[in-house]
Amino acid sequence: MKQFDYVRPATVAEAVAAAAQPGAVYLAAGTNLLDLMKGGASRPDRLVDLTHLDGLDGIETLADGSVRIGALVSNADLAHDAEFAKSYPAVAEALLSGASAQLRNAATVGGNLLQRTRCAYFYDTASRCNKRETGSGCDARGGENRTHAVLGWSESCIATHPSDFCVPLVALDAVVEIEGKSGRREIALDDLHRLPGDTPGRESALEAGDLVVAVRLPPAASGFAAHARYLKVRERTSYAFAVAAAAAALRIENGKISEARLALGGVAAKPWRARAAEDVLRGAAPTADAFQEAAWRALTDAKPSGDNAFKIELARRIVVRALTLAAAGTPARLPALPASPFASTSGAIHA
């Protein structure tokens, strides 16, 4: 492993100052970053350890009813916070479907948002990868690419973003609070992750030294609690990244969908908000026909980037099924194996 500096600041201001030098990166629980460093895919000059910062590990309800989650809250602590899970069940379900219990105990909110792609060629330094080294090529094109993107990909890069957590967050209009060298600012989560274009190495809207300090869900997000689900299809239920996933959140009044939120995971370089599908659902009755129409709309622009045409049909079915489960009502208790279609007690496995 390449030699690097290690600093452990005590305040956010010290952390941002310590990360100002080129080649510095933040270290949270390290469950992603350290793996990348060990394999040589990430070669930072300095690690700025966030774990001793005060004030970033709280979950608080603000005066306007929004909830603010500190960047150092662990994925497990957030998912198991009873108030949080009651108000944002699809977010809790997504968190519990991610990784293993041990990893969730360590992994942080900020690290989950900013974890890197799981494209195997990105991890393998013997492979060509435009994300690791601009202009070097992409061995995933023409390689093992059945889990790669079907939406928003470019000729430069076909990798997907691996986070489960981000999918319901983007559906619920989450906002990210950032501290940088010019002070505090915030951006919509939908604007945090970038599509690859010609510069797949630039994965987010963050500038050098920007620290994510919190994620906020707006007051309206809890209005979907009665009809919200996260559905993830993966190759093994114990733990695995999503082949495709969907977060569906509905408000149903007088037999009609008054408001709908839908986002897909595992299909693009960012959590994919399906706004055109939401438009189909708004005002419609919660019927199989409406859900099918929404699913077609959500995948209209999808195209295979390799051996992954199956993902388009899979994603359509997941959308229909997530909407069907959401319309049926959020269960009082999350399924024993969260987000597994095989753990569900209602509906057929294939929509």
Ligand SMILES: Cc1cc2nc3c(=O)[nH]c(=O)nc-3n(C[C@H](O)[C@H](O)[C@H](O)COP(=O)(O)OP(=O)(O)OC[C@H]3O[C@@H](n4cnc5c(N)ncnc54)[C@H](O)[C@@H]3O)c2cc1C
């Ligand atoms: C075997 C395995 C299975 C997994 N399965 C899943 C899965 O199914 N679903 C899923 O969603 N995830 C999965 N993960 C990924 C896991 O959730 C991430 O590794 C974890 O969320 C990263 O959090 P961390 O705190 O360890 O981040 P780190 O590894 O410390 O950091 C990750 C990245 O985020 C940056 N960073 C961290 N915090 C901040 C901050 N506050 N501000 C700015 N930058 C920051 C770091 O610089 C680094 O680039 C899996 C991981 C493993 C190892």
Ligand code: SF4
């Ligand atoms: S898909 Fe993207 S991350 Fe994977 S090898 Fe190609 S350029 Fe690299």
